[in-house]
Amino acid sequence: MIRMKDSIEQDQHITREFGKYRLAPPSPDLHDRVLRAARAALAGRDVGLHWTDRWLRACGAFREEILAFASVLLLILGVVTSLGADQSVLAESIERLKVMVTVSECLYRATSMDCTVLKPAAGDKESRYRVRWNAAGITRVDIDSTNGTEQTLWIFEGTVSVAGHEGGAVRSMAITTMPAEWQPPMEFLTPTLLAQHIKEQYGLMPAERQGGARPDEFLLVGQESQQAVEIAFDATTYLPTTLTKYLPDPPWTGKERDCLEEVRFQWNTPIPQELLIPGTSAVKRQVK
């Protein structure tokens, strides 16, 4: 038996075999038949199409364009939204900055300050301080503490002069060596100090609810050492009228916040000069 063993020769042979034949030509009417049927299907349009196909047809062959358009739209929306958010944040920041600058300027321009600080204590007791400052830079602080001690401080250029209400001698000391119990009103010692606190400490923002403010006031809220700070400003003078410090909002309870400190301000009202001289009498009367 003779067998062909050379596979290359076989491959050539097979190739030759393939070459001897060709695919049968299409039937003469195939072109017409196929295209007629296809055109009929095309003319039938949506008839018999599945609803998804009909929906896709409704979208047309512009699905890619629609998708591209939708993508671009989403992109623009995203950009606009983010820009809008940024703009509003920016606007808020600018507005807040403007308010802070105006408040500071007004505080720096103040000619006198008269504020009363009330600090509730246990029971119905409260500490009370009255701080009066004039443009000459002298501050008088009348202290009426819960333990019944009444004292008056005069502070001028870093020196504290103190006199008891019983008419004792006036003592002086450096403000840095001042006892701790006199510290609370120091925050409101001068309008400049107050302005610094407002600018740097409280982080004030416009309050979401302006319900607590009078019609001629606007309210800013902030925080200091875990305490909520709320300051009402006169909308005309941009000077604070009331400053209140609260314990942080009790979550979910809806209870009224505990007031830690309340400060009421009066601005630019003349302060009798004699009250600002250390050792002057009628101290207690001036506190109330």
Place this chain on the structure above:
Amino acid sequence: MDPEAVANEIRSRLAADDPAALEMIWSEYASDLLGYLAGLHCSRNDAEDTLQEVFVTIARKRTYVAGARLLKPYLFQLARNVALNRLKRNKRIRDRVECMSDWLVPVGTALPDEDRIPKLAAGLAELPEKQRSVLVLKFYRDKTLREIGELLGISENTAASCYRYGIEKLRQVMMDDQNERFDRARSAHHEGVR
């Protein structure tokens, strides 16, 4: 015209329900599709019927076709699906001898041995679908293995493997046939001598 430009033109026309798209598909792809289908069915008639069904499907699903990224491979895949569905639907196992004679015809006037057509066609019919498709597209549609890979959705290497295994199997069939004929001729010769 650049094939991609043609494909884009077809896409846009299909999207616009323009019947000219069908004509363009015919002129661009019908011959290749018919050859591929003939190889799949091993029958000219079945291939033609399937081709018609393919075109009707193209017309009906024109939105999908218009959205196809690679139009020609998409049409080949569509044709394959239609062909397989048709085979499944008809549920008939074709008589190889019956179908093998009508899709390959002799070239020119040279008349080969009468039994050679069935043998070559029978050998192709014995091959797995992919190997057969690769050989048909390679020999009868002059496609490179890379092109075949793209059309059939396989890699060039896979197409090459299909080609190699197909040839090997076909060689076996052809060799057996040749040996058988040689043996027959020798026996006849011995009979005549005696």
